[in-house]
Amino acid sequence: MLNVIYGKDREKGRARFRLLRGEILKNCGEERTVIEGEITKEFLHGAAASQGLFSDKILFVFDCVFDKKTEQETLLEHANELRLSQNIFLVFEPELDKKIGDDIKATSAEVEEFALKKVDYRPDFNIFSLGDALGKRNKKELWVLYQEALTNGLSAEEISGTLFWAVKNIALMKSAKEGDDAGISPFVAKKSRDFAKNYTADEIQNLSRALVTSYHEAHRGGEPMDIAIERFILGL
Secondary structure, three states, rough: OOEEEEEEOOOHHHHHHHHHHHHHHHHOOEEEOOOOOOOHHHHHHHHHOOOOOOOEEEEOOOOOOOHHHHHHHHHHHOOOHHHHHOOEEEOOOOOOHHHHHHHHHHHOEEEEEEOOOOOOOOOOEEEEEHHHHHHHOOOOHHHHHHHHEEEEEEEOHHHHHHHHHHHHHHHHHHHHOOOOOEEEEEEEHHHHHHOOOOOOOOHHHHHHHHHHHHHHHHHHOOOOOHHHHHHHHHOO
């Protein structure tokens, strides 16, 4: 079974994702969260055919890991195979190309789009400013912005996702050759290339690892994500 949730309305899409994930887990005893970099044709083919150790079905969770067009095309290529699998594949990807979303839906997979309305309330707080402060390695600014984000009602999970997005882009540009935007927008690529100068390659890898670890620990009932983010900021 393949369930895809996408669209620019991240708040509503995320809420639906959480709800559906909880409902599926009631009838699926095993869960696997797929992380950045695992998306390949071989992985999806193997996941579709795999069998759980403790249950008949495995829930594979893809939380914002299909941001590149090539990865989205890989998902489309294997959509029917995933749909027919005994396992369950839950995808949350706000940046999924609409045409690809429509093509996946044409395979009879469960696809839900949460598009922003033309007239939409937008909070004064700009969540991407968190990524900019992290890129500049400005601990004080990032701490202040983190508190403002919480005050404006943003969840720790959304904040963590934004910080991870920033780190991922910085990592891409750290290793990219001059003039290579690595598949991201030129505006984001230019900023991320400048930010990459503020960190060593090892430091960038450590930042990424810390955010991924805190995400998984929070979902396992360990340290709450808001506390983990505080430690992450103070450790810059």
